[in-house]
Amino acid sequence: MTHGAGSNADAPLLVAVASAFEQAGFRVVRHTLRFRVAKPKGPPHPKDGEKDQAGLYDAVIQLRREGCQKVYLGGHSYGGRQASILASTHPGLMAALLLLSYPLHPPEKPDQLRTAHFPLLRTPSLFFQGTKDPFGTEKELKEALKLIPGRTELVMMEGEGHDLGRSKPAFAKKCLDRFQTFIAE
Numbered sequence: 001m002t003h004g005a006g007s008n009a010d011a012p013l014l015v016a017v018a019s020a021f022e023q024a025g026f027r028v029v030r031h032t033l034r035f036r037v038a039k040p041k042g043p044p045h046p047k048d049g050e051k052d053q054a055g056l057y058d059a060v061i062q063l064r065r066e067g068c069q070k071v072y073l074g075g076h077s078y079g080g081r082q083a084s085i086l087a088s089t090h091p092g093l094m095a096a097l098l099l100l101s102y103p104l105h106p107p108e109k110p111d112q113l114r115t116a117h118f119p120l121l122r123t124p125s126l127f128f129q130g131t132k133d134p135f136g137t138e139k140e141l142k143e144a145l146k147l148i149p150g151r152t153e154l155v156m157m158e159g160e161g162h163d164l165g166r167s168k169p170a171f172a173k174k175c176l177d178r179f180q181t182f183i184a185e
Helices: 012-023 034-038 048-065 078-089 138-145 168-184
Strands: 072-076 096-100 125-130 152-157
Touching (some): 012 168, 034 048, 078 096, 096 168
């Protein structure tokens, strides 16, 4: 699991989701992206994406070396976007994606879609999105997910914004339950 552009691996949302998954028997690594290691504050630079994807790749390979047969990659916002780009360029590297608040476009800029890699994405991908998320509406996401040839599912969280933060423990439990069903299908 990795974080969004304004955060790090200790983000309360990631901690809550990781805790729920760990209690269910998953091994969870909360991964700090390389841009955040290099720059403790502020957003990533557009050129940071490749470095962040390389860091995620290295983390997946390390988990495989440690004996993890199935690796699932997930992230919130920017971290999920980098995970999905990595999955699109390395099919089969991970078994599934868990994408929280995918940043489909910058707020109030629906013409600047971040979907160029979607037609190459074959990894099963579970998306969670708040109904009040300014980075993508339900309608926009449903349309964008049609570009993905792999299996997808979209779970809309009523009344939630981009941080999915009203009730982290309740969200984490719902996220875990839906993800377990998704990977079993």
